[in-house]
Amino acid sequence: MGKVRQSRFLAKKRLIATIALSMLVMLTVVLLMLLGLGIFSLPMSGDNSSSYDLSSYRRMASKRGRGLGNRGDQWAEVLSWEPRAFLYHNFLSKEECEYLIKIAKPLMKKSSVVDSKTGKSKDSRVRTSSGMFLRRGQDKIISDIEKRIAEYSFMPVEHGEGLQVLHYEVGQKYDPHFDYFLDTFNIRKGGQRMATMLMYLTDVEEGGETIFPSAKGNVSNVPWWDELSKCGKKGLAVKPKMGNALLFWSMKPDATVDPSSLHGGCPVIKGNKWSSTKWMHVNEY
Ligand SMILES: *[C@@H]1O[C@H](CO)[C@@H](O)[C@H](O)[C@H]1NC(C)=O
Numbered sequence: 001m002g003k004v005r006q007s008r009f010l011a012k013k014r015l016i017a018t019i020a021l022s023m024l025v026m027l028t029v030v031l032l033m034l035l036g037l038g039i040f041s042l043p044m045s046g047d048n049s050s051s052y053d054l055s056s057y058r059r060m061a062s063k064r065g066r067g068l069g070n071r072g073d074q075w076a077e078v079l080s081w082e083p084r085a086f087l088y089h090n091f092l093s094k095e096e097c098e099y100l101i102k103i104a105k106p107l108m109k110k111s112s113v114v115d116s117k118t119g120k121s122k123d124s125r126v127r128t129s130s131g132m133f134l135r136r137g138q139d140k141i142i143s144d145i146e147k148r149i150a151e152y153s154f155m156p157v158e159h160g161e162g163l164q165v166l167h168y169e170v171g172q173k174y175d176p177h178f179d180y181f182l183d184t185f186n187i188r189k190g191g192q193r194m195a196t197m198l199m200y201l202t203d204v205e206e207g208g209e210t211i212f213p214s215a216k217g218n219v220s221n222v223p224w225w226d227e228l229s230k231c232g233k234k235g236l237a238v239k240p241k242m243g244n245a246l247l248f249w250s251m252k253p254d255a256t257v258d259p260s261s262l263h264g265g266c267p268v269i270k271g272n273k274w275s276s277t278k279w280m281h282v283n284e285y
Pocket residue numbers: 218219220221
């Protein structure tokens with residue numbers, strides 16, 4: 001009796017072991033299939049997989065151009081090679097322009113300029129606009145715009161300062177100046193300013209042009225010459241148009257500063273000028 005019960009017990013044990021083993025085998029097979037199909041992946045050593053993984057770049061690129069609203073037809077225009085200046089038409093949508101103005105409006109302060117001796121902000125008569133800074137990546141709409149700026153300027157997002165939003169009313173202007181710094185204080189963070197993306201958030205009925213007084217070439221040879229204000233005729237001029245963006249470089253291709261990048265904002269004669277600026281540095285900012 002004792003022997004029969006024992007062998008029955010052993011058979012039962014063997015059966016359980018067989019079931020457990022076959023389940024383990026099946027689980028392994030399923031796991032291998034999932035791995036093979038790429039549905040499930042083992043974590044790899046992280047640091048080299050993301051930055052040079054072109055498949056993830058493809059996914060990013062397919063999201064390109066997204067953002068608020070419809071931007072319509074986009075095209076680029078070479079304005080000048082000295083300074084290097086390019087105009088991107090319909091860079092921002094109307095909705096994006098209106099959004100930037102809406103979030104900046106309650107926070108506008110009288111603009112200052114950076115003191116080249118102390119690095120501190122100071123009031124100025126050469127710059128009479130009002131403005132404010134947004135935080136980099138402050139929200140989805142802003143980070144979409146910043147990604148677009150990076151793609152069109154070939155400068156990584158991390159090299160940019162936060163967007164500045166500016167407002168010029170009738171009579172307000174910004175006298176010609178350089179965006180690069182002539183002191184060492186201001187280049188401690190991120191190094192020299194290398195490029196600027198200046199986005200126009202509104203049309204301006206009269207005046208408010210961006211001018212490059214030291215641009216090489218025949219500045220009267222632009223199709224919009226007759227529409228320019230007296231100030232606008234003092235250099236290569238860009239008329240503000242909602243959604244357009246002006247990219248120019250404060251440094252030459254040899255990485256020295258470019259004095260031909262001298263530029264200013266002409267006084268607004270009629271209307272209101274809203275713009276937004278992204279300064280990009282040599283290093284991460
Ligand atoms: C500059 O361009 C304008 C318009 O095309 C032309 O009338 C003028 O003669 C040009 N000036 C020079 C110095 O080439």
